[in-house]
Each structure stands twice: as structure tokens, then as C-alpha cells.
Amino acid sequence: MRLTRRYRFAASHRLHAPSLSEEANRELYGKCNNPYGHGHDFILEVRVRGRVDARTGLVVDQGALDALVRRSVLDSFHMKDLNTQVEAFAREVPTSENVAKEARRRLSGAWRETFGENGAELDAVRILETSKNEFEA
Amino acid sequence: MLITRKAGFSASHCTARPDWSAERNAEVYGESANPHGHGHNYELEVTLSGEPDPVTGMVMDLKELKGILNEEVVHPFDHRHLNHEVPPFDRVVPTTENVAREIWRRLARRFQDGPPGVRLHNVRLWETADVYVDYGGEDER
Numbered sequence: 491m492r493l494t495r496r497y498r499f500a501a502s503h504r505l506h507a508p509s510l511s512e513e514a515n516r517e518l519y520g521k522c523n524n525p526y527g528h529g530h531d532f533i534l535e536v537r538v539r540g541r542v543d544a545r546t547g548l549v550v551d552q553g554a555l556d557a558l559v560r561r562s563v564l565d566s567f568h569m570k571d572l573n574t575q576v577e578a579f580a581r582e583v584p585t586s587e588n589v590a591k592e593a594r595r596r597l598s599g600a601w602r603e604t605f606g607e608n609g610a611e612l613d614a615v616r617i618l619e620t621s622k623n624e625f626e627a
Numbered sequence: 628m629l630i631t632r633k634a635g636f637s638a639s640h641c642t643a644r645p646d647w648s649a650e651r652n653a654e655v656y657g658e659s660a661n662p663h664g665h666g667h668n669y670e671l672e673v674t675l676s677g678e679p680d681p682v683t684g685m686v687m688d689l690k691e692l693k694g695i696l697n698e699e700v701v702h703p704f705d706h707r708h709l710n711h712e713v714p715p716f717d718r719v720v721p722t723t724e725n726v727a728r729e730i731w732r733r734l735a736r737r738f739q740d741g742p743p744g745v746r747l748h749n750v751r752l753w754e755t756a757d758v759y760v761d762y763g764g765e766d767e768r
Contacts, residue, residue, distance in 0.1 A: 491724050491766065496757040542766060546655055547642070547722035549760070553657055 491549045492613055494537040497559055499568035502529035503584040506573075527571060532586075533618035534563065534593060540610030550610040558604050562596040590617040590627035629748055630686045631674040634696045636705035638713075639666035640721040664708060669726070670753040671700060673734065677745035687745050699733040727752040727762040735764060 504527040505519040515523045522528065536559055538550045566576055572584040578592045594615040601612050616626045643652035643660040652660035659665065673696060677686040707713055709721040719725050731750045738747045753759040 491727070492761040493724065494759050494761070542722075542724045542728065545644070547720040547725040548655070549724050551655075552758070 491542050492537055492539045493549045493552075493610075494535050495552065495555060495559070497534045497536070497556075497564055498531060499534060499564050500529060500531050501567050501570050501572050502527045503572040503579070503589075504528070505583055505585055507583050527573065530619050532567075532589070534559070535614075535616035535618065536597065536612070537614040537616070538610045539613035550605065554604055558597065558600060562600055563593045567593075586617045586619040586623065586625040587627070590615050590625045593617070594627040628678060628686055629674050629676050630689075631672050632689060632692050632696065634671045634673070634693075634701050635669060636671070636701050637666060637668050638704050638707050638709050639664040640709040640716070640726075641665070642720050642722050644720060664710070667754050669704075670759075671696070671730065672749075672751040672753075673747070674749040674751070675738075675745055676748040677742070687742050691742075695734065695737050699737060700730055723752060723754040723758065723760050724762075726754075727760045728766065731762050731764055732767070735767070 503522075504524065505522040506515050507518070510518065536555065538555065540549045542549050567589075570576060572579045572589065574580075576584070576592070578595075579588070582588045582592075594612070597612055597615060602609075614626050616624060618624050641660065641662055641664040642656045643649075643662060647655075649660070649662075673692070675687060675692070679686055703713055709716040709726070711717070713721075715729065716725075719729070727750050730752065731747070734747050734750065738745065748763065750762045751759055752762075
């Protein structure tokens with residue numbers, strides 16, 4: 491059984507690779523390279539996989555999942571500028587690919603201590619940047 | 628090839644175990660343990676696998692699939708209180724997971740002798756716009 495929970499965060503970013511020239515960045519990222527940045531109402535999907543507990547009928551404690559996602563991801567991403575306020579994006583371009591990877595890294599790091607050795611697995615982390623773009627890590 | 632058909636139903640439920648105290652139920656199920664129940668507009672996505680028939684070009688006639696979804700899920704579940712009116716939820720807690728599993732079982736029975744080569748592949752059940760489960764029958768094996 492897989493259970494997917496959706497969360498939302500509003501954040502700004504600018505796509506700019508420091509190793510490329512200004513011109514190459516403009517060409518590669520187009521509007522997303524605007525020096526002032528731009529933002530989205532991102533949707534974060536967290537997909538969990540495991541067996542349904544025979545007593546509770548639940549695959550995961552959703553309260554614990556919500557608290558983990560809030561603590562590990564939403565508190566640092568929501569209403570923030572990703573480039574300047576999230577440390578990982580000082581080193582990596584905050585494309586939605588990298589945002590999904592960073593969210594997954596953060597959740598993986600605290601997963602076992604939250605859900606235990608025999609608890610549900612983290613199956614996938616997805617970022618829906620707009621209603622047209624989706625990224626899965 | 629995979630084909631998916633959507634359906635929906637509105638139903639009330641209470642997720643709590645009668646053999647547990649109110650405190651224990653609130654701890655595990657939170658607000659959903661309210662003994663008076665509450666409701667959702669459930670959205671169902673049923674995915675089948677198969678190959679298009681060389682004559683009709685269809686994996687399965689969607690009218691037929693719609694009929695099965697109505698008979699097995701929409702008619703028995705829509706505008707019902709799951710715990711009181713839809714077995715097995717008088718004994719099984721109607722969590723999203725258990726409702727999806729029950730829908731799988733009802734549909735799987737119909738597809739045992741369904742059109743040749745067509746298999747039930749996945750049941751996705753949205754309880755709200757922010758939570759859904761996917762079940763492909765893995766616990767039945």
C-alpha cells in the first residue's frame with residue numbers, strides 16, 4: 491500500500507548556474523534567470539510505502555508524517571527565498587529537480603528515527619512546481 | 628497499456644476501534660475518531676492493464692467499466708455512513724487504506740472472469756485533495 495500526502499509551500503527562486511556565463515544562463519534558463527527571482531506555490535507530495543497495520547488499518551501515522559515534513563522541509567522552505575535562505579541552494583541551482591532531491595535528503599535523514607526500523611518506507615518525493623510541471627525524486 | 632476511469636462518492640465514516648478507549652482512538656486517529664462521524668468527497672481512479680482489441684481499438688468498453696464501478700462502489704458507498712451501512716466496515720476500521728483495499732477486493736472479483744487479458748492494475752482513492760492511497764493488491768497475495 492502506498493499513501494501520498496500533499497503539502498504546500500510558497501517560495502521564490504532564481505535559476506542561475508555560477509559556472510556558466512551571464513549570457514549562457516539567460517539562454518539556458520530564460521525567464522527563470524530573472525536576477526530578481528520569481529516564485530511558485532509549490533506542492534510537495536510525500537509517498538510512503540508499507541503494509542497496513544492490522545490493528546489500526548493505517549500504513550503510517552499521518553500526524554507523525556505531517557510533523558516530520560513540517561519540521562524537516564516546510565519550516566525552512568515556506569515563504570522563503572530558496573537561493574539565499576536555504577543552505578543547500580547556495581551550492582546547487584534550486585531547480586525543482588534539486589528541490590525534490592533536497593526535500594528527499596532531509597526526510598530520509600530523519601525517517602528511521604521517526605518511524606522505526608519496521609515502519610513504512612519513504613517511497614517518493616514529488617515537487618509540483620506549477621500545474622504543468624512535476625518532478626519526482 | 629494502462630487505462631484509468633474515475634468515479635466518486637460522498638460518504639461519512641468514523642475511524643476508531645470500538646474495543647479501544649476514546650483516549651487511545653484520539654491518539655491514533657486524531658480528529659477522525661469523532662464517534663459521531665464526519666464525511667468526505669472521495670475520488671476513485673481505477674486503472675486496468677491490457678491490450679487494445681484489434682477490432683474495437685479498446686482495452687475495455689468504458690461503459691461496461693463504469694457499470695461495474697457503479698454497482699460495486701458508487702451505489703453501495705455514495706451517501707452512506709460506511710461504518711453503519713457498508714460491510715465490512717462494521718468490523719474493519721474504514722481508514723483510507725482499508726476502504727481502498729475493500730474497493731480492490733470488490734473489483735478484483737469482477738475482473739476474475741472479466742474480459743480476457745484485462746487485469747485490475749491499481750486502485751487510487753483520494754480521501755481529500757491532500758491525501759490519497761494507491762493499492763495494487765499486494766496484501767492479497
